[in-house]
Amino acid sequence: MQDVVRLNLPFDKQELKKLRVGDRVLLTGEMLVFRDAGHKRLYESIQAGRQAFEYAGETIYFMGPCPAREGEVLGSAGPTTSCRMDKYTPFMLDHGLAAQIGKGKRSQDCIDAFARNGGVYFAAIGGAGAIYSKCIESAKVICFEDLGTEAVRRIRVKDFPAVVAIDTLGGNIYNE
Amino acid sequence: MIKIDTSLIAKRIGECIDKISCEVTPECRTALKEAYEREDNPTAKFALGVMNDNIELAAKEHRPVCQDTGMVVVFVEVGNNVILTGEVLQKAIDTEVEKAYRTLRKSVLDPVSRINTKTNTPAVVHTSITEGDDVKVEVMLKGFGSENMSKVYLLNPAQGLEEAKRLIVESVRVAGSNPCPPVIIGVGLGGTLEKAALMSKHALFRKIGSSNPDPVLDGLEKELLTKLNDLGIGAQGFGGKTSCLGIFIESYPTHISSLPVAINVLCHCSRSDSFVIDGKKEGEVCKTL
Numbered sequence: 071m072q073d074v075v076r077l078n079l080p081f082d083k084q085e086l087k088k089l090r091v092g093d094r095v096l097l098t099g100e101m102l103v104f105r106d107a108g109h110k111r112l113y114e115s116i117q118a119g120r121q122a123f124e125y126a127g128e129t130i131y132f133m134g135p136c137p138a139r140e141g142e143v144l145g146s147a148g149p150t151t152s153c154r155m156d157k158y159t160p161f162m163l164d165h166g167l168a169a170q171i172g173k174g175k176r177s178q179d180c181i182d183a184f185a186r187n188g189g190v191y192f193a194a195i196g197g198a199g200a201i202y203s204k205c206i207e208s209a210k211v212i213c214f215e216d217l218g219t220e221a222v223r224r225i226r227v228k229d230f231p232a233v234v235a236i237d238t239l240g241g242n243i244y245n246e
Numbered sequence: 247m248i249k250i251d252t253s254l255i256a257k258r259i260g261e262c263i264d265k266i267s268c269e270v271t272p273e274c275r276t277a278l279k280e281a282y283e284r285e286d287n288p289t290a291k292f293a294l295g296v297m298n299d300n301i302e303l304a305a306k307e308h309r310p311v312c313q314d315t316g317m318v319v320v321f322v323e324v325g326n327n328v329i330l331t332g333e334v335l336q337k338a339i340d341t342e343v344e345k346a347y348r349t350l351r352k353s354v355l356d357p358v359s360r361i362n363t364k365t366n367t368p369a370v371v372h373t374s375i376t377e378g379d380d381v382k383v384e385v386m387l388k389g390f391g392s393e394n395m396s397k398v399y400l401l402n403p404a405q406g407l408e409e410a411k412r413l414i415v416e417s418v419r420v421a422g423s424n425p426c427p428p429v430i431i432g433v434g435l436g437g438t439l440e441k442a443a444l445m446s447k448h449a450l451f452r453k454i455g456s457s458n459p460d461p462v463l464d465g466l467e468k469e470l471l472t473k474l475n476d477l478g479i480g481a482q483g484f485g486g487k488t489s490c491l492g493i494f495i496e497s498y499p500t501h502i503s504s505l506p507v508a509i510n511v512l513c514h515c516s517r518s519d520s521f522v523i524d525g526k527k528e529g530e531v532c533k534t535l
Contacts, residue, residue: 092289092484107360136313136351145351146304146313151391151424173391174424174483195293196391196426196482197515198300199313218362219351231296233289233484243289244423244483 080127081168086190089234091241095192097230101129105150107220109158123213123222126166134219136199144209146199149173156180163187171232175244185240193235193243205230248379248525249331252338255381258521259320260342262385266517267315267350269305273454274491274516281428281481281488290486297481297514311515315350316387318343318369321448325378328525340367372444379525384451386518392425392511398443401505410435410507415473417509418490423483426513430454431493434508436500445496446508451518452494463495
């Protein structure tokens, strides 16, 4: 078994290039969080020529949290199924998005877009909501607050466990 | 006739939600530990390790095991000697669901406007009448990463059971990593379109590791479980030995023209509970199944 790779966010693209499918990582730093409704609205805002917020250089974690309980920053916070965001992904990678974190396989269009842009797709462990909640040090809604759990958030994580699922060479863990 | 107030049923459902949002069934917990022990694919073992740690942490600290705290699905069997008093059952249940979800994720919305109801209501309530003096209730929190991977087929009799088996395996293969495997599969064979779907959901209440009382269906379950694990999907789709923790089949007579097959996919977190309200004890909750 290889060692776990520790990585800081925002990602250094040269560091991302070294990762290979199956590498286990622990992520520390800031990322954006949003899912289906947030993507739909962001995409509509771009099409209307009034982009709601910037995502270049960022990493997006597909997640909609539970409400925070006492002593928590956010409630349970595991990944949601990524393929529902496939429609928006190639465009976002072509416009500067660095990486995505979710769960499950992606379309060939997405795999190609990760390779073409030197981006990486990480699989978080689906269902592990309580573990991920513990990794979150801070969280703030930055856009679309009315979407509730689907609002856009910026979170800071420490030692967030994930696996490299698509690497910068277009390698795909779900094919192996 | 025996009177049972719907608020009694609903309150107990609320207690179940509070518990099962944070605790998977004991059989599920054991099955995942065993899957970890026998796994030798390092990535799958890593995933199973995180999944098991998560289940322990969630139970210990009473935190939701998964952020998708699901839609509430309730099966209520009402004895034919029982009169339900108080508010209409759906309304009584929704009141308690709303209370229970104050600290859980509210995932329910209008399918047309996509506007969230903000209460996680309504629950999906299936009622049936049985013989007796009791009310039997089964509660499940159903996440939709797995629900979205479910299927219903209406086969020709000429396609037969072989095609049904092929489609069950194919559905799990296509679902792959999406439903957070190792999955749990409920199958409804026969009946009508909706009966098959209902049976496939209800089958998911069976305890992992239990045998089907019907020896033919039991053989079918064992055959399919082997085939599903041979797919090599593994934990989180990372490959490995365990792709499915259990497959449970319910059947019902069907029409000479058809073979309905419904396949309901559940993730690795089985979040369900059940209880019986004994009407003879005037609604006192006397035993948990």
